[in-house]
Amino acid sequence: MLLDWKMKITQMPVYLQVNNTRSEDSASAELQIGTALPFPGGRSCDDYLFYKFASMLALVLALFPFVLPVKQVLAQSVAFAIEEIAPGNYVHYGSYADRSPQNFGDNANVGFIVGDTCVLVFDSGGSFAVGQALRNAIRSVTDKPVCYVVISHVHPDHFFGTAAFLAEEPEIIGHENLPLQLAARGRHYEMTLARDLGDASEGSRIVLPTKTLAAGTTMTVALGGRDVEIRAWAPAHTDNDLSVIDLSTSTLWLGDLLFVDHTPILDSNITGFLAVMKELRELHIRHYIPGHGRSDLPWPQVMDPQQRYFELILTETRQAIRDNVRLMDAVNQIGYSQAQNWVNFETYHRRNVTTAYTELEWE
Numbered sequence: 001m002l003l004d005w006k007m008k009i010t011q012m013p014v015y016l017q018v019n020n021t022r023s024e025d026s027a028s029a030e031l032q033i034g035t036a037l038p039f040p041g042g043r044s045c046d047d048y049l050f051y052k053f054a055s056m057l058a059l060v061l062a063l064f065p066f067v068l069p070v071k072q073v074l075a076q077s078v079a080f081a082i083e084e085i086a087p088g089n090y091v092h093y094g095s096y097a098d099r100s101p102q103n104f105g106d107n108a109n110v111g112f113i114v115g116d117t118c119v120l121v122f123d124s125g126g127s128f129a130v131g132q133a134l135r136n137a138i139r140s141v142t143d144k145p146v147c148y149v150v151i152s153h154v155h156p157d158h159f160f161g162t163a164a165f166l167a168e169e170p171e172i173i174g175h176e177n178l179p180l181q182l183a184a185r186g187r188h189y190e191m192t193l194a195r196d197l198g199d200a201s202e203g204s205r206i207v208l209p210t211k212t213l214a215a216g217t218t219m220t221v222a223l224g225g226r227d228v229e230i231r232a233w234a235p236a237h238t239d240n241d242l243s244v245i246d247l248s249t250s251t252l253w254l255g256d257l258l259f260v261d262h263t264p265i266l267d268s269n270i271t272g273f274l275a276v277m278k279e280l281r282e283l284h285i286r287h288y289i290p291g292h293g294r295s296d297l298p299w300p301q302v303m304d305p306q307q308r309y310f311e312l313i314l315t316e317t318r319q320a321i322r323d324n325v326r327l328m329d330a331v332n333q334i335g336y337s338q339a340q341n342w343v344n345f346e347t348y349h350r351r352n353v354t355t356a357y358t359e360l361e362w363e
Contacts, residue, residue: 080106080133082141086249086287088114088226090141092134093294094125096262096343099157101200104129105193108157109289111253112138113246115223118147121170122244122253122289124161127193128203131161146170148221150230151209152255152291153238154181155267156189162207173219174209175232175240182206213242220247233257235268236276237291243280250286252299260293263342264306266352269359270314277307293343309338317356318363327357 082090091111099105105126112134113120119138124131138146151159151174162172186206193201213219213232220229226248233241237256244253256265257276266273281300288299295302316334325333331350334357339345 080130080137082111082137085289086246086251089246089249089251089287089289090114090137091289092137094157094292096292098347099126099193099196101196101198104133104200105157105160105197105204106130106133107292108155108256109291109294110134110158110161111289112146113223113226113228113244113251114138114142114144115226116144117222117224118145120148120150120221120223120228120244121146121165122150123152123158123255123291124149124165126157127160127197127201128163128205129161129200131164132203134161135164147223148173148228150174150242150244150253151178152243152253153241154178154185155238155256155265156193158255158291159206160189160193160204163203163205166207171211172207172209173211173213173230173242175242176212176214177238177240178212179208181238181240182208233276235272237265237273238267241276245283245285250284252280252283252285252288254280254288254290256291258288258290258303259306260290260295260302261343262292263344263348264309264352265348266310266313266355268355270310270317270352270356271359274307274310274314277303277310305341309335309342312338313353313356314360317353317360321357321361327354330357 080092082092084090089111090113091109094106094108094110095103097103097107099107107126108123110121110123110125110130112122119142121134121138125134135146146165146168147170149162149165149170149172151162151172153175190204190206193204197204213230215232215234218229218231220227222228226246229245229247231243231245233243235241241255241257243255243257245251246253257280259265281303283300285299288302290302313335317330320330320334331353334353335349339349342349
């Protein structure tokens with residue numbers, strides 16, 4: 001009888017609730033799961049308990065093969081608005097909040113540029129779910145294939161979504177220093193992503209660039225009726241920063257070479273960052289996308305707050321070194337007049353001072 005019951009139960013349809021829409025396709029599974037299993041009449045209490053157990057077992061057996069679709073479910077759960085800030089240039093603005101299972105690591109600005117023949121993605125987001133949500137957003141605009149994914153730099157809020165685009169076989173473009181930095185940091189990044197997101201990190205993995213650019217060089221790619229210039233920078237925010245300019249609309253995608261409201265982050269050297277900012281100011285730009293935050297200020301005035309912040313750290317750190325102030329004391333003294341001007345100041349400011357101090361003490 002037990003075998004007969006099992007056969008009857010597992011042959012019954014398992015229904016999965018998807019945004020209040022019932023589907024027999026378990027690839028559409030959402031987080032709420034229900035069944036349409038009728039309770040057979042005339043059974044004993046023991047039969048009923050076994051039936052309940054077997055029903056749950058049937059659900060587990062039904063769901064077990066569908067690990068990949070769960071990643072699609074997570075992507076559908078990401079709130080993902082896009083804005084067309086210039087013709088053919090679409091941006092999604094990430095959150096200032098720390099990454100969490102609730103935001104899926106959606107903490108950076110990402111987007112795409114649409115040409116007549118294909119699409120370029122600029123940064124893929126902080127998890128597979130964010131990358132898939134970005135891909136879905138592209139499909140809401142165009143059916144043209146993604147031919148390029150540009151990774152602006154090594155920080156994980158900008159690249160962990162790249163795996164979502166692999167099925168389209170794009171060229172993945174990064175700075176020449178990116179592979180080395182990914183090798184050095186990758187294991188730590190994977191562990192902390194799993195720690196912070198839990199199941200929401202499903203599918204996220206490091207994807208190496210298929211093409212790299214040396215610092216100080218550019219390459220131009222054609223999207224069909226639209227040329228895009230990719231530039232690799234000398235050390236600034238990191239030692240592996242890329243930017244992109246859509247030449248037809250003079251739209252500059254900066255990655256973390258520009259922060260708006262969010263505390264700027266220094267992961268290379270402060271003098272280099274200021275030098276790169278000087279070069280950026282000379283560009284003739286009509287539209288821009290920072291790596292974090294947004295602003296209606298004109299270019300290049302939008303860079304002024306970041307420049308003031310770094311120049312203050314530079315000046316006060318040099319003075320602290322001359323005064324023989326120890327690093328452990330300097331991190332609690334330097335730059336605090338800027339504290340009210342930035343989001344996440346307590347999280348990142350002391351790191352910036354530490355990076356600047358360890359560079360400048362050898363001048």
